[in-house]
Amino acid sequence: MGEATIGIGVIGYAFMGRAHSQGWRSARSFLRPALEPELVALAGRDAEAVADVARRFGWKDTETDWRALIERDDVHLVDICTPGDTHAEIAIAALAAGKHVLCEKPLANTLAEAEAMAAAAERARANGVRSMVGFTYRRVPAIALARKLVADGRIGEIRHVRAQYLQDWLTDPHAPLTWRLQVERAGSGALGDIGSHIIDLTQYVTGERIVGVSATARTFVPERPLPEPDGHRTGKVTVDDAVAFLARFSGGAMGTFEATRMANGRKNALRIEINGSRGSLAFDLEELNVLRFYDGTAGGEAGFTRILVTEPEHPYLAGWWPPGHLLGYEHGFAHQAADMLNAIAEGTDPEPSFADGLAVQRVIGAVQASAARDSVWTPVEQSTQVA
Ligand code: SOE
Helix, strand or coil: CCCCEEEEEEECCCHHHHHHHHHHHHHHHHHCCCCEEEEEEEECCCHHHHHHHHHHHCCCEEECCHHHHHHCCCCCEEEECCCHHHHHHHHHHHHHCCCEEEEECCCCCCHHHHHHHHHHHHHHHCCCCCEEEECHHHHCHHHHHHHHHHHCCCCCCEEEEEEEEECCCCCCCCCCCCHHHCHHHHCCCHHHHHHHHHHHHHHHHHCCCEEEEEEEEECCCCEEECCCCCCCCEEECCCCCEEEEEEEECCCCEEEEEEECCCCCCCCEEEEEEEECCEEEEEEHHHCCEEEEEECCCHHHCCEEEEECCCCCCCCHHHCCCCCCCCCCCHHHHHHHHHHHHHHHHCCCCCCCHHHHHHHHHHHHHHHHHHHCCCCCEECCCCCCCC
16 A cells, blocks of 8 residues: 555445445545545445445445454544444444544434543544544535635624524335434434534534523424334334524524424425624525625625635635536535545544534533423533543
């Protein structure tokens, strides 16, 4: 192996395993990171299924046991794309083995697991081992531009944060009871799966932390058919279908949040609007190449500007197509892969860190605690100190 390459091993080959596989491939082809990713091995328990995905995405080898993948000398970075109940065990083992770790969101299923993972990441960091959590939407160019505009003071002091993540794939009561609907596998429902994205994104774009919440949660369909071949039987849904909460931000802004898989007609509508003393920003993932910016200082000419975020000077765009040739959902995974590889090459810490993932987990915990106590205002623990 040449000096400027790094061996990648991905664990999981379903939706996220494929999205990440494509991310590593595209990062290598288009974005020219400082370390060139080698697609060494893809791991999954079903040998036939994992071999099929591995062949289609160009993985060199497969493993059916994640431990074997971690032990390989030619794997230097372990990418965890499995359900949340396995994140902590795999990540902690991989970090202890000296492997860099990229872990899908949400970081863990419980606060205790997230704390242990952040502590393991901190220990590994002392040896130059890097870790990152896969809040991929930070890498949508329009979101990265929004962050820059806020950091440059273009919208002034932030007053309102409005965030929604709306999907509808559970509207049908016959949709099967998959792992995402079981608390022991997923930790929570819409809250952890998609609410975690808007918690992370709003904290990232504003540069502030959520310090308190008042929440409510509902499970509209409490029982569903089991996945085939057991579809004639039903099982209990043990997570939320939808959650809504008010939030207070560290800088004084007020926030409203909604995460649901029951918003009929909304497929993947992650929307954020931020209103500040000088202007506003609005984003919708269903139109992900666009950022809307209102410059309140523009006097009589002020109005929401529709910025098509595809110019070479926009974040991440230089590596892609000419202006107006749009990017899509999968590109964020390539940006994430390239950012992590560049950080490893530079010896810096990639973001979002496991500590950032823990911070999101603390908000999730506070939302759950508030919802369980009739929406009582609940503080979010702020310490980033890890056990
Ligand atoms: C499913 O709800 C899901 O795939 C999430 O798990 C992802 O994080 C989100 O990006 C899209 O929706």
